[in-house]
Amino acid sequence: MFKLISSEPITSVPGFQAGAVQAGIKTKNKLDLAILYSKVPCAVAGVFTTNRIKAAPVVLSQKHLSSGRAQAIVVNSGCANACVGEQGLADALEMARLTAAKLDIAVGDVLVASTGVIGIPLPMDRVREGIKQIELDPGGGHYLVEAMMTTDTRPKEVAARLDVDGVKLTIAGVAKGAGMIHPDLATMLSFVATDALVGVDFLQSALNKAVDASFNMVSIDGETSPSDSVFLLANGLAGNVPIGFDNGEAFQQALTGVCTYLAKCIAGDGEGATKLIEVRIEGARNESEARQAARTIASSPLVKAAIHGSDPNWGRIVSALGRSGTELTENKLDVHLNDICAMKEGHPTSSSNEKLRMSLSSSDKVLIKVCLNLGAGQATAWGCDLSEEYVTINSEYTT
Amino acid sequence: MFKLISSEPITSVPGFQAGAVQAGIKTKNKLDLAILYSKVPCAVAGVFTTNRIKAAPVVLSQKHLSSGRAQAIVVNSGCANACVGEQGLADALEMARLTAAKLDIAVGDVLVASTGVIGIPLPMDRVREGIKQIELDPGGGHYLVEAMMTTDTRPKEVAARLDVDGVKLTIAGVAKGAGMIHPDLATMLSFVATDALVGVDFLQSALNKAVDASFNMVSIDGETSPSDSVFLLANGLAGNVPIGFDNGEAFQQALTGVCTYLAKCIAGDGEGATKLIEVRIEGARNESEARQAARTIASSPLVKAAIHGSDPNWGRIVSALGRSGTELTENKLDVHLNDICAMKEGHPTSSSNEKLRMSLSSSDKVLIKVCLNLGAGQATAWGCDLSEEYVTINSEYTT
Numbered sequence: 001m002f003k004l005i006s007s008e009p010i011t012s013v014p015g016f017q018a019g020a021v022q023a024g025i026k027t028k029n030k031l032d033l034a035i036l037y038s039k040v041p042c043a044v045a046g047v048f049t050t051n052r053i054k055a056a057p058v059v060l061s062q063k064h065l066s067s068g069r070a071q072a073i074v075v076n077s078g079c080a081n082a083c084v085g086e087q088g089l090a091d092a093l094e095m096a097r098l099t100a101a102k103l104d105i106a107v108g109d110v111l112v113a114s115t116g117v118i119g120i121p122l123p124m125d126r127v128r129e130g131i132k133q134i135e136l137d138p139g140g141g142h143y144l145v146e147a148m149m150t151t152d153t154r155p156k157e158v159a160a161r162l163d164v165d166g167v168k169l170t171i172a173g174v175a176k177g178a179g180m181i182h183p184d185l186a187t188m189l190s191f192v193a194t195d196a197l198v199g200v201d202f203l204q205s206a207l208n209k210a211v212d213a214s215f216n217m218v219s220i221d222g223e224t225s226p227s228d229s230v231f232l233l234a235n236g237l238a239g240n241v242p243i244g245f246d247n248g249e250a251f252q253q254a255l256t257g258v259c260t261y262l263a264k265c266i267a268g269d270g271e272g273a274t275k276l277i278e279v280r281i282e283g284a285r286n287e288s289e290a291r292q293a294a295r296t297i298a299s300s301p302l303v304k305a306a307i308h309g310s311d312p313n314w315g316r317i318v319s320a321l322g323r324s325g326t327e328l329t330e331n332k333l334d335v336h337l338n339d340i341c342a343m344k345e346g347h348p349t350s351s352s353n354e355k356l357r358m359s360l361s362s363s364d365k366v367l368i369k370v371c372l373n374l375g376a377g378q379a380t381a382w383g384c385d386l387s388e389e390y391v392t393i394n395s396e397y398t399t
Numbered sequence: 400m401f402k403l404i405s406s407e408p409i410t411s412v413p414g415f416q417a418g419a420v421q422a423g424i425k426t427k428n429k430l431d432l433a434i435l436y437s438k439v440p441c442a443v444a445g446v447f448t449t450n451r452i453k454a455a456p457v458v459l460s461q462k463h464l465s466s467g468r469a470q471a472i473v474v475n476s477g478c479a480n481a482c483v484g485e486q487g488l489a490d491a492l493e494m495a496r497l498t499a500a501k502l503d504i505a506v507g508d509v510l511v512a513s514t515g516v517i518g519i520p521l522p523m524d525r526v527r528e529g530i531k532q533i534e535l536d537p538g539g540g541h542y543l544v545e546a547m548m549t550t551d552t553r554p555k556e557v558a559a560r561l562d563v564d565g566v567k568l569t570i571a572g573v574a575k576g577a578g579m580i581h582p583d584l585a586t587m588l589s590f591v592a593t594d595a596l597v598g599v600d601f602l603q604s605a606l607n608k609a610v611d612a613s614f615n616m617v618s619i620d621g622e623t624s625p626s627d628s629v630f631l632l633a634n635g636l637a638g639n640v641p642i643g644f645d646n647g648e649a650f651q652q653a654l655t656g657v658c659t660y661l662a663k664c665i666a667g668d669g670e671g672a673t674k675l676i677e678v679r680i681e682g683a684r685n686e687s688e689a690r691q692a693a694r695t696i697a698s699s700p701l702v703k704a705a706i707h708g709s710d711p712n713w714g715r716i717v718s719a720l721g722r723s724g725t726e727l728t729e730n731k732l733d734v735h736l737n738d739i740c741a742m743k744e745g746h747p748t749s750s751s752n753e754k755l756r757m758s759l760s761s762s763d764k765v766l767i768k769v770c771l772n773l774g775a776g777q778a779t780a781w782g783c784d785l786s787e788e789y790v791t792i793n794s795e796y797t798t
């Protein structure tokens with residue numbers, strides 16, 4: 001129904017432009033401040049962190065989103081603008097104001113996102129100068145995604161093309177992830193743009209569903225940051241029949257496809273990660289328990305460390321499942337590692353550890369499949385292995 | 400009210416004996432099978448894992464405990480006897496039977512505990528031979544604690560002496576911990592013995608309280624194992640007036656003291672740990688939220704990695720607090736690191752990062768104190784830093 005194109009910039013969506021600069025917020029000479037802009041106002045939806053500590057840009061963007069309309073996003077990396085008191089809100093608002101003035105749009109139509117170190121104020125002189133210097137370009141999407149990166153090792157961007165009633169639509173997204181990623185979002189930012197004309201209520205509902213199946217099923221380390229935000233902007237320039245709850249299925253699928261692609265990019269690029277882990281739960285009593293089980297296994301440090309060492313220690317998978325709160329019957333459990341059955345009906349199989357180890361060590365994507373054989377609930381979560389490098393990165397982050 | 404004596408063996412409690420052998424369950428030449436025995440039957444209490452996957456010895460011991468009476472514990476390391484189907488229960492029962500026959504006591508008076516790799520069956524020929532060869536000795540406590548160790552780097556044992564109505568009582572405990580430790584217990588075993596005469600209902604209540612304040616407040620990596628067990632045996636040989644709910648306060652305090660001492664030993668000896676982290680929460684709305692906050696911070700990988708690198712990245716502490724589910728008001732938060740104030744009423748203080756870093760790097764015990772200033776709820780949790788060594792240990796564990 002839709003076609004995914006890797007590494008397509010978000011500005012491949014008609015009507016969107018982007019630009020970025022090295023404002024000097026990061027100490028290194030890297031892009032760290034960017035704007036995404038639609039030449040016409042967009043219907044907008046957003047999903048935010050569940051952390052009770054909310055970074056100032058989250059507080060501001062939630063307010064601006066409430067109108068259902070937005071036209072630009074200003075984003076920086078290097079400083080999260082979180083836990084700095086009232087100054088944080090003033091700075092976030094100033095970022096929105098400067099961007100609005102530059103683009104000649106309303107302040108309330110600007111969303112703000114910041115990612116980076118918590119507890120230090122934004123260097124506003126650099127931000128002011130930077131916003132001034134940003135040059136928007138219809139091909140600027142790649143710069144935008146670069147400017148969002150913190151410990152990400154690669155940019156994450158993708159586009160989906162679909163055809164709705166003969167009208168070609170594009171949905172494209174960018175994301176940054178790396179550390180501190182966990183269900184219910186974490187220092188994760190994702191912006192998705194589309195030229196589809198979409199009703200704002202359906203847009204929010206579609207984004208919620210897509211995020212639940214994608215970003216909320218990614219875990220790097222169980223953390224959830226005060227800055228997580230996903231924005232979806234629909235500028236309607238495709239001229240399609242308005243998409244809503246009645247006719248939104250194809251749009252929903254493509255949107256979920258874009259978000260899932262980005263979520264897997266985030267999982268595979270977790271700090272220090274060498275392997276993407278996909279955890280598939282089947283046969284749970286219901287979807288909610290399947291999700292809980294998948295997320296618990298994907299975020300288990302012991303499972304992640306075992307996968308890092310290609311150690312077929314499947315007992316740790318079962319142990320993580322057991323503490324997930326998911327209903328289970330031990331002698332109904334089947335566990336597969338990369339399609340090799342390690343446990344059948346609660347009993348170890350005769351699969352040799354050597355065979356399992358060979359399979360794990362030869363794959364950079366490991367599939368853990370657990371069937372509970374209790375019901376129809378299923379879910380998939382993504383994570384990554386836990387390496388010494390993760391610790392090294394995170395014991396030196398602010399230094 | 401009581402006096403703690405480090406490194407005192409559990410057999411310093413009158414009437415208890417212990418012995419251990421190298422049965423060959425572990426591949427290395429180390430003690431791996433032991434018995435703790437009281438020359439008279441004991442009142443007994445127990446606390447077990449909350450993991451829905453329960454190792455066979457847990458299932459069996461829960462059953463044997465229901466009588467309120469026990470006289471011996473048989474314990475092995477190297478194999479958890481978990482996730483091996485019906486064979487596991489048969490093997491655990493055989494361990495109890497062999498021990499009972501050796502000691503000439505009832506099978507139902509033997510508790511069983513196993514720790515080690517999940518998913519492989521016990522080598523019962525070695526267990527049978529080992530139980531035969533164990534020699535009990537009134538000074539055998541040190542051997543018992545050695546035989547329980549897996550990746551522990553040091554034995555954990557302590558005794559408390561107290562005086563109740565002129566009668567001298569001893570409470571002594573041993574524990575093993577290291578990896579997979581988290582609130583609600585994890586591959587953690589602890590045996591506590593006392594010569595006090597204690598009513599069995601109070602004994603269970605006192606153990607629950609002690610475990611809640613100690614072992615359940617320790618987190619190494621957020622994992623909870625299928626094998627966790629704490630046993631408390633009271634043989635009554637001290638001849639004191641029976642201790643119950645009316646007169647149990649001094650006993651409760653000493654028992655909590657013993658468990659807290661062992662819990663801190665476990666935290667400080669987490670796999671790869673170089674620093675003990677103590678998280679103190681004050682001013683929460685209630686104790687339950689304080690506990691939740693303390694445990695979430697103590698188990699945050701990002702906080703743990705920062706402490707490992709002596710990185711005063713206190714924003715991660717606030718972020719972990721924010722996702723803990725504890726009610727908070729950002730501009731009421733005070734955060735101290737080793738008694739240096741890093742955040743006051745939600746604002747960063749002027750404490751230099753350099754001062755914080757110096758303090759962190761010069762201490763092998765780091766105190767994180769968070770005051771929410773909302774109510775009277777308080778709690779303390781213990782954890783350890785996250786080091787590259789943790790990952791190395793856990794990516795090689797079964798290999």
